[in-house]
Amino acid sequence: MSLGPYANFIATSYLVVLAVVVLLIGWIAIDYRAQKRRLSELESEGVVRRSGRNMTDKT
Amino acid sequence: MTLIDLANPTRFLAFTARLLPWLAGVTAILLAIGLYQSAMAPDDYQQGATVKIMFIHVPNAWLSMFVWGVMSLAALGTLVWRHPLADVAAKAAAPLGAAFTFLALVTGSLWGRPMWGTYWEWDARLTSVLILFLMYLGLIALWRAVEDPSRAARAAAVLTLVGAINLPIIKFSVDWWNTLHQPASVMRMGGPTLDRAFLTPLLVMALAFSLLFLTLHLAAMRNEILRRRVRAMQMIHVAQAGQRPA
Numbered sequence: 102m103s104l105g106p107y108a109n110f111i112a113t114s115y116l117v118v119l120a121v122v123v124l125l126i127g128w129i130a131i132d133y134r135a136q137k138r139r140l141s142e143l144e145s146e147g148v149v150r151r152s153g154r155n156m157t158d159k160t
Numbered sequence: 161m162t163l164i165d166l167a168n169p170t171r172f173l174a175f176t177a178r179l180l181p182w183l184a185g186v187t188a189i190l191l192a193i194g195l196y197q198s199a200m201a202p203d204d205y206q207q208g209a210t211v212k213i214m215f216i217h218v219p220n221a222w223l224s225m226f227v228w229g230v231m232s233l234a235a236l237g238t239l240v241w242r243h244p245l246a247d248v249a250a251k252a253a254a255p256l257g258a259a260f261t262f263l264a265l266v267t268g269s270l271w272g273r274p275m276w277g278t279y280w281e282w283d284a285r286l287t288s289v290l291i292l293f294l295m296y297l298g299l300i301a302l303w304r305a306v307e308d309p310s311r312a313a314r315a316a317a318v319l320t321l322v323g324a325i326n327l328p329i330i331k332f333s334v335d336w337w338n339t340l341h342q343p344a345s346v347m348r349m350g351g352p353t354l355d356r357a358f359l360t361p362l363l364v365m366a367l368a369f370s371l372l373f374l375t376l377h378l379a380a381m382r383n384e385i386l387r388r389r390v391r392a393m394q395m396i397h398v399a400q401a402g403q404r405p406a
Contacts, residue, residue: 105209107274114213114267118220121259122372128255129379136386143393148400150393 197361227257235317247313252380258296284333
């Protein structure tokens with residue numbers, strides 16, 4: 102597969118898309134862990150939701 | 161489980177926990193197929209190999225508008241039905257929409273330089289998409305600036321619906337004005353003008369990116385629900401601390 106004289110433009114386009122998608126996935130994964138950790142901390146401090154549900158259940 | 165059941169945040173979280181791994185797997189497989197087909201697609205007789213940029217530029221451009229459309233529906237859900245998940249859906253979608261719009265602008269610019277001889281032209285299509293990107297950033301800033309989620313939700317919903325005016329402007333800008341950007345070649349009256357060798361990988365990539373958005377959106381919505389629970393618990397925590405005797 103030859104990309105011709107504009108190979109740099111094509112490769113850069115795909116790399117930029119890859120980088121942004123990886124950043125989005127990483128950001129969402131890190132945010133999820135942070136929220137779950139904060140919920141666990143609050144629960145361990147004895148804070149209970151008004152519904153009385155466990156904060157760190159599977160939901 | 162019915163659709164109405166998913167309107168409950170707790171049930172929504174349970175549903176996404178089961179669905180997300182499968183959705184991510186299907187998205188990855190479809191992206192791999194789309195990328196392979198894009199790599200194997202022949203060169204265009206005029207554009208040469210730069211036509212391969214189309215396979216990532218067009219899906220991102222479609223999603224940049226589609227995500228705002230999703231947010232507009234969610235805005236109606238916030239303003240009309242005052243549903244708690246509606247604002248969660250809109251807030252979670254905004255950064256994703258901004259990212260897809262950014263990618264549409266960057267890949268379009270990288271495609272434009274070899275084909276048009278310039279990275280940027282202030283024509284109607286490019287400018288209206290840039291405005292869409294700025295509107296995404298404005299909405300994100302609004303959600304961050306207003307601390308009370310319900311007040312932020314209403315303000316963001318109104319802004320989203322006002323901003324939806326830009327969607328038909330983007331879509332029809334190439335027909336209404338004389339632009340450097342080419343007119344529609346897939347979603348047009350009379351059917352696509354693209355050859356099957358280009359259309360098939362383009363549609364596969366469009367489906368893959370749409371599933372990518374769905375996967376990331378559900379995951380981001382899950383995070384936003386958890387963030388609101390953290391906030392509610394922190395407020396209870398502060399209130400409990402205030403009631404304790406000194």
